[in-house]
Amino acid sequence: MFGTSGIRGTVGEDVTADLALDVGRALASDGYEQVVVGRDVRESGIVMFDALTAGLRECGADVLEVGVASTPTVARAVPRTGADAGVVVTASHNPPTDNGIKLWSADGKAFDPDQRESIATRIEREAYDLQPWDGHGSSAPLTDAVDRHAAALIESVTIDDPPSVVVDVGNGTGEITARVLDELGCDVVTLNGQQDGSFPGRPSEPTRETLATLSSCVAVTDAQLGIAHDGDADRMHAVDGTGTFVPKDVLFALFAREAAENGDGDVVAAPVGTSVTVDDEVAAAGGSVSRTPVGDVHVAERAARSDAVFGGEPSGAWIWPEETPCPDGPLAACKLVELVAERGPLSELVADVDSYPIRRRSVEVADKEAVMERVRERVRDRYEDEDQRAEIDTRDGVYVDLENGWLLLRASGTEPVVRLTVEARTERQVERLEGDAVGILQRAIERFPSERRGESRSGAGLTDR
Numbered sequence: 001m002f003g004t005s006g007i008r009g010t011v012g013e014d015v016t017a018d019l020a021l022d023v024g025r026a027l028a029s030d031g032y033e034q035v036v037v038g039r040d041v042r043e044s045g046i047v048m049f050d051a052l053t054a055g056l057r058e059c060g061a062d063v064l065e066v067g068v069a070s071t072p073t074v075a076r077a078v079p080r081t082g083a084d085a086g087v088v089v090t091a092s093h094n095p096p097t098d099n100g101i102k103l104w105s106a107d108g109k110a111f112d113p114d115q116r117e118s119i120a121t122r123i124e125r126e127a128y129d130l131q132p133w134d135g136h137g138s139s140a141p142l143t144d145a146v147d148r149h150a151a152a153l154i155e156s157v158t159i160d161d162p163p164s165v166v167v168d169v170g171n172g173t174g175e176i177t178a179r180v181l182d183e184l185g186c187d188v189v190t191l192n193g194q195q196d197g198s199f200p201g202r203p204s205e206p207t208r209e210t211l212a213t214l215s216s217c218v219a220v221t222d223a224q225l226g227i228a229h230d231g232d233a234d235r236m237h238a239v240d241g242t243g244t245f246v247p248k249d250v251l252f253a254l255f256a257r258e259a260a261e262n263g264d265g266d267v268v269a270a271p272v273g274t275s276v277t278v279d280d281e282v283a284a285a286g287g288s289v290s291r292t293p294v295g296d297v298h299v300a301e302r303a304a305r306s307d308a309v310f311g312g313e314p315s316g317a318w319i320w321p322e323e324t325p326c327p328d329g330p331l332a333a334c335k336l337v338e339l340v341a342e343r344g345p346l347s348e349l350v351a352d353v354d355s356y357p358i359r360r361r362s363v364e365v366a367d368k369e370a371v372m373e374r375v376r377e378r379v380r381d382r383y384e385d386e387d388q389r390a391e392i393d394t395r396d397g398v399y400v401d402l403e404n405g406w407l408l409l410r411a412s413g414t415e416p417v418v419r420l421t422v423e424a425r426t427e428r429q430v431e432r433l434e435g436d437a438v439g440i441l442q443r444a445i446e447r448f449p450s451e452r453r454g455e456s457r458s459g460a461g462l463t464d465r
């Protein structure tokens with residue numbers, strides 16, 4: 001039921017009002033007595049929101065309704081109000097046909113695996129504590145959530161010389177970024193600022209390809225950078241002043257280096273599959289990188305330890321643990337604008353980061369669990385016997401750390417695909433590693449005749465997705 005980022009799927013098939021009702025019932029029956037609830041801009045969210053809050057109240061929980069807001073706005077409101085949990089009805093960066101449900105703990109982190117399993121088990125068993133007519137929970141609007149989030153963002157940065165910025169809201173809930181940057185003194189131009197769950201301006205996921213209009217707008221104006229969010233604004237990506245998309249791992253490296261350079265031995269939390277570019281930049285600043293399984297909940301858990309100063313995922317989820325354990329796209333936007341104001345043009349900052357050849361593919365499979373089990377066998381056969389210098393980590397997929405590079409084969413938590421990523425110090429090394437990884441995956445797929453062999457969702461798989 002739960003992937004790496006909550007529940008997500010096609011409306012009317014995977015995600016229904018019945019499911020939302022049951023999630024609400026399960027949360028209340030599991031002891032979450034007060035719950036903050038919000039949603040993104042998708043039209044289907046209205047029905048899901050109503051069903052979920054009905055389930056909560058039917059089993060005795062009180063609901064604080066934020067309404068349409070960014071995911072970090074809702075997540076931040078949970079610890080501030082003393083609520084027991086938070087829920088956002090959102091499919092994040094997925095297409096408009098989808099919707100989903102994200103759950104947040106009392107401390108503002110995403111539900112951990114045990115919490116998710118408890119809710120899933122209760123739904124499977126229909127173990128709900130339905131209340132009599134006089135035991136239903138209450139509902140009240142939480143009208144200050146966006147204002148409080150905005151105030152926290154303004155407090156988190158100091159920008160003495162505000163730059164010009166173009167903010168691509170993507171028709172989602174990220175308008176708070178444009179508002180805050182304007183209040184901080186930036187000259188702000190907004191793209192796709194009208195909320196529309198069909199995402200007419202561009203696909204909800206911000207990538208190099210989908211941000212062509214933002215890149216063009218920045219390139220032909222005096223803007224010093226461009227900011228873009230996904231549908232629920234937990235993600236943030238950027239383009240520099242020339243209109244060039246900032247590579248995801250390079251953006252990660254910039255944030256991580258800045259966070260780690262103020263102290264000795266600072267730790268940055270990063271999932272397996274993160275570029276060694278991040279390791280190099282953090283090491284140069286006197287810190288180190290701690291690898292986690294993929295998913296912001298795992299990154300947030302590691303970032304919450306006292307030695308950590310930052311955590312992130314190349315997908316665009318950035319966490320400053322002293323501010324909030326939730327990936328906060330608007331906060332990341334403010335931090336990046338502050339960095340540019342202090343350090344100079346983003347293009348020069350990017351050029352100062354050494355990057356290495358990296359390859360990514362997504363191969364569609366019918367039974368990703370069975371394929372991955374075979375992948376694990378093939379990896380052990382290949383590297384444990386033939387290359388004793390390899391370190392193999394199977395906590396999340398199969399990660400192989402080699403002397404001059406690494407490879408990762410991992411089943412997606414939200415799609416029927418196996419993702420393949422390889423990186424090395426030179427083109428020759430990355431080509432060799434990619435050939436090894438592709439061969440391992442192809443041989444694993446060949447064991448299952450029903451699989452659609454070799455179908456890559458990203459063509460040659462060489463783009464930065």
